[in-house]
Amino acid sequence: MNRKVIVTGGAGVIGLAICRRLVEGGFDPVAADLKDAVQAVDPTDASLAGVDMVVMDVSDRGSIENAVATVLEPGEQLAGLVNCAGVLRDSFLGELDEAKLELMFQVNIAGMARVTDVCAPRLAHGTAIVNVGSLTGHFSRFTGASVYGATKAGIAAYTRYLADELAPRGIRVNNIAPGVIRAPMSPSMARVSGGEEVAASYAMLKRIGEPREVAEVVEFMLSDRASFITAQTLLVDGGVVAW
Template sequence: MEAVLPDPTRFAGKAVIVSGAARGIGEGIAERFAAEGAKVLLVDVIPEVVETAARLGQVALVKSVTDRDAGEVMAKAALDAFGRIDILVNNAGIGGSKRLMESDDALIDRFLDTNLAAVLRVTRAVVPHLPRPGGRIVNISSIFGITGYPGTTAYAVAKAGVAQFTRQLAGELAPEGILVNAVAPGLIATPMTTGHRQNALYTRLIVEGTPVERMGTPADIAGPVAFLCSEDAAFVTGVVMPVDGGFLAARHGKI
């Protein structure tokens, strides 16, 4: 199947903030928006984000979303660079969780702060700058925020929180013309999932259990994110969209 070519004018004149954009899913999302005419602020704690942004001809900000002033700093950087903010994509997050009884307080705090609380704080700071109507927010959740999988407790709880935050905020902001949705990726081939993809049990349960019989790519996530921010999704809000190759709908093992 041929790839769908980006529309170079779909987001012309729009300004987008993408967190966790140095590589992986965030890089793919930033690349898609740039290819469709948007101006993009790529944010990441990893300095590599500067190189990624330069390759895309966009603007970088080295900043951790867990900093208490992250949202304000991100908003100011986008406003200084573009004069506006139309779209916020909360993608930054960490992986590598454990079973509950193996999770100390530091691990629990780190996952809840990075993968959930930071999303609330950053969004709170950016929302006042979004256009009314027309603002868009897309949060990156996970299929593990929808279904259980052993050994991912703090991660899964945080991503479930992102899903509920999406629904909650959609109800609060829709009357103002701001739409809020989320994408819940399945297994995506990124640097963050390298360890999982080398685990035989994980591969058997997740990769072989995916009906389309392959892992996803960052581009597989970037397309749905772009759709949710487009006028084609003008009547869509509060949705948590699985993008998982059919895993949640009809997971199966090899027959």
């Protein structure tokens, strides 16, 4: 049985952690990302054995279609899809930049919809989609993340609608909403979160998360162990939103 899963944003820190965990779970992950990101991945990294790479720009439907054609033979089906590609740019009031605004919606919302539109017909019956959102869609104390948070809140709604549409094919769709996860912080992330120490203070567990902790949940949601879970958003945030 084919076990191929496309992971968008797959060359990032969280994306690679997801791919590694999928290999352990018996899947054949394909990390799909921008050309520069794919080229930056160390080809000698033994922990990535079993992970394939493909260039994909989620803001360009043609790029998505070319990537899927590269990954799949005619008639071949996918065992799952992980929509992990996303970008954060700060959007403080009075400083809103049109290019940042466009980028976040094109990647975080429209990009996810494009990828899913192309990949859904290739998903086998009874498989699953996992969308990766963010706690910012449910939490409002990261000042300057309003637009980013709006795109991530939109993913939760998109997930519910998509789950209903794909249910007749037995395809489950869920949304994972991570908190702040240990990875090199972009300037925008540092500005809106206040840095790792401040971000950790918001969590019940008083720490930020590890990429592996997100990857574990994604693998579970793709697996048959989650066979009766669909249309859900699961916060993986150390208790930030509940506190």
